[in-house]
Amino acid sequence: MFSVPDAYDDFMGRWSRLLAPEFAAFADVAPQQRVLDVGCGPGALTEVLGARVGNDRVSASDPSPQFVDACRSRVPGADVREAPAESLPFADASFDVTLAQLVFPFVGDARAGVAEMKRVTTPSGIVATCTWDLENMEMLRVFWDAAVSLDASAPAEGDRTRFGNRDDVEALWRDSDLRDVTVAPIDVTRTYRDFDDYWTPFLAGIGPAGAYCTSLEPDACEAVREECRRRLDASTAPITLSARAWAVRGRA
Numbered sequence: 001m002f003s004v005p006d007a008y009d010d011f012m013g014r015w016s017r018l019l020a021p022e023f024a025a026f027a028d029v030a031p032q033q034r035v036l037d038v039g040c041g042p043g044a045l046t047e048v049l050g051a052r053v054g055n056d057r058v059s060a061s062d063p064s065p066q067f068v069d070a071c072r073s074r075v076p077g078a079d080v081r082e083a084p085a086e087s088l089p090f091a092d093a094s095f096d097v098t099l100a101q102l103v104f105p106f107v108g109d110a111r112a113g114v115a116e117m118k119r120v121t122t123p124s125g126i127v128a129t130c131t132w133d134l135e136n137m138e139m140l141r142v143f144w145d146a147a148v149s150l151d152a153s154a155p156a157e158g159d160r161t162r163f164g165n166r167d168d169v170e171a172l173w174r175d176s177d178l179r180d181v182t183v184a185p186i187d188v189t190r191t192y193r194d195f196d197d198y199w200t201p202f203l204a205g206i207g208p209a210g211a212y213c214t215s216l217e218p219d220a221c222e223a224v225r226e227e228c229r230r231r232l233d234a235s236t237a238p239i240t241l242s243a244r245a246w247a248v249r250g251r252a
Contacts, residue, residue, distance in 0.1 A: 186247050
């Protein structure tokens with residue numbers, strides 16, 4: 001689901017690039033700091049961090065070797081390594097700010113991931129994450145509402161009670177003994193040229209939605225497509241959708 005950088009950029013990267021500058025600002029990333037992007041993907045946030053502090057002061061990690069290669073190409077000079085969030089290959093207290101954008105719904109052991117982020121962050125440094133509010137991420141909500149209306153067994157975007165709302169991300173940070181925990185919404189909007197611009201990225205199999213879409217027989221996939229079209233009232237173009245992410249930060 002997360003191994004084709006170009007397809008990911010076309011599917012979720014459009015949204016990640018909108019979210020990244022706002023998230024970096026929320027985490028108070030400032031010049032001269034050393035920063036780490038955990039679960040960097042193809043590098044949407046890594047690139048923004050490099051613009052703020054300089055590529056040579058940025059490190060990043062991701063378990064996908066394809067994403068690691070893409071991030072290295074996108075942010076030359078950054079230290080990008082292949083590793084999961086639960087086992088970061090960096091020394092204790094290496095970074096002033098450690099961030100993870102849209103990662104924790106896919107981390108196998110979330111508490112271990114936060115513990116690792118805290119370990120590699122300097123005392124009183126910032127540890128921050130953000131995740132989509134799945135009820136208010138229209139691109140995904142339209143797809144899953146359409147899928148479930150046709151197939152009650154459709155899995156939806158993972159477990160909606162796992163880091164898909166404010167309470168989940170705040171509780172994870174507070175339970176990890178981070179200090180001065182702050183939570184805030186980040187709202188972004190994206191405009192698609194037309195319905196095909198919205199729909200086509202689902203066919204690449206990226207993320208839970210793409211994986212579900214490509215698992216369907218052609219007729220079933222077409223039915224989901226037409227139900228999405230109906231729900232979006234795609235008779236007019238362009239199509240503008242909104243999304244909300246919950247961002248949380250705390251001090252190590």
